[in-house]
Amino acid sequence: MKKLLATLCAVVLLMTGCGGEQQANKDKPNDNFSSAELQLGMVTRLNTNEKNMGSVLDQFAEKIGVKDTKHLPKFYDSFNAMQMGLESGQIEAISTYNSVANYVVANNDKMEIVPNEALNKITDSFCFAVRKDETQLRDDLNKVIDEMKADGSLDKLINDYVTNVNKGQALPKVDIPKTEGAQTIKVGVTGDLPPLDLILSDNTPAGFNTAMLAEIAKRLGRNVEIVQIEGGARAAALNSKLIDVVFWVIVPLGNDLPIDLDKPEGLELSKPYFKDDVAVIKLKANK
């Protein structure tokens, strides 16, 4: 028994020892940070792969005059996993949005926002996605989005739920109005992108997207039921009619990037309801 234990200990030590060395070797290029290659964490795009995304970003960077940067995107299904990837050195930086980046650095003092000439020039917009045959629902959503843009209530929501939250105010709760006997729209959210999408400590969904849904429920006179769903199960949930709407699909604004990076076949998109510039986050020590 003692021998067995001793051997086991030796094996464990050996293995961790070797692993540590490999890790150290792997980490070295990170320390002498070169601008030539950027290992970039991104939330999984539904209609492209990492390699293709990389070349899209390279082309974009070249177009606006940032030469010799090779983007190596790595897709993560959740922001959580991406953040852990950053902390463990799998990736050098995270590509996300100003609103999210501000939230991250306010809540985690190990991270900081760093400027990036190329990526900061990208603006993405957020849309709802519905099944292809649900054009009526899409039109209804579009109508509400137009109305809200026109009467300034969309800007107010952005102010209340994004801008103010990032100034350090508490996250407001969201009440979704209920209409007796009305039709219910089921919406899948991931709850994984604060302050846009998150789940409060009492397990209720909140954030800008949820506030947007509450407004839609009010204006359409329908009930909205929020279903929290893993990023990877979004397509399955939509196709099996468990949910009618997927939050959110990202569509790059302007003509610099292909618009269908996040839009697979068989989805119909609403008009954009929110747009934000890309921001890059890094670990402070990695500077």
Added chain:
Amino acid sequence: MEFADLLYKIFLKDGGWLTILNGLWVTVQISALSLLLGTVLGSLLCFFRLGKIKPLKIVAQVYISIIRGSPVLMLLMLLFYGVFARQGLSPILVAVITFSMHTAAHVAELLRSALMALDKGQVEAARTLGFSKWQAFKLVTFPQLVRIAKPVYQSTVVNLIQWTSVVGYVTITDLTRVINNIASRTMQPMITIIGGMIIYLALSYLVYGIFHWTDRRRTQ
């Protein structure tokens, strides 16, 4: 931020601990129900597998090999978004069905291996001494079966608890999902996930403890 403040913010603030407990309760519910159903179904499967009726034997064999050879998450997704998609069953029920099916296959195999480890001669001896088939099973086979199968069964239980951590894929808010939600909200995934692991670990040790306790009671 002080570490203690951070812990407070992650696990306690605004009733966060209550949500964690709720998540834990969902995990325990799914695990316990699946364990119960899975054990019953597994015993039945084992009975068919070793029985004399050919068709049932083949069905049991095929069932066990398919379920044991496929990842439980795939089975869960298939049942929830495919087979039961139109029935409107509650996600928890679908999860219980899935994990019962999965556990059943494992229990059937562990019972079979335990039965094979038993000495056939003992049952034959009991039968020659005039015990009925049922008596021989109850007095000779069963007590030994329990003793042999117990350690493996124990690890099946612990495995089951951990398998249930994928139920977030079918919209259930279990312990893992709660932990992930907290990690997203607080932007502190490392600490939160370590906290979650400790809770799972405690649950596993609780299971070990219960088994250990029953062992001691038997020897007393």
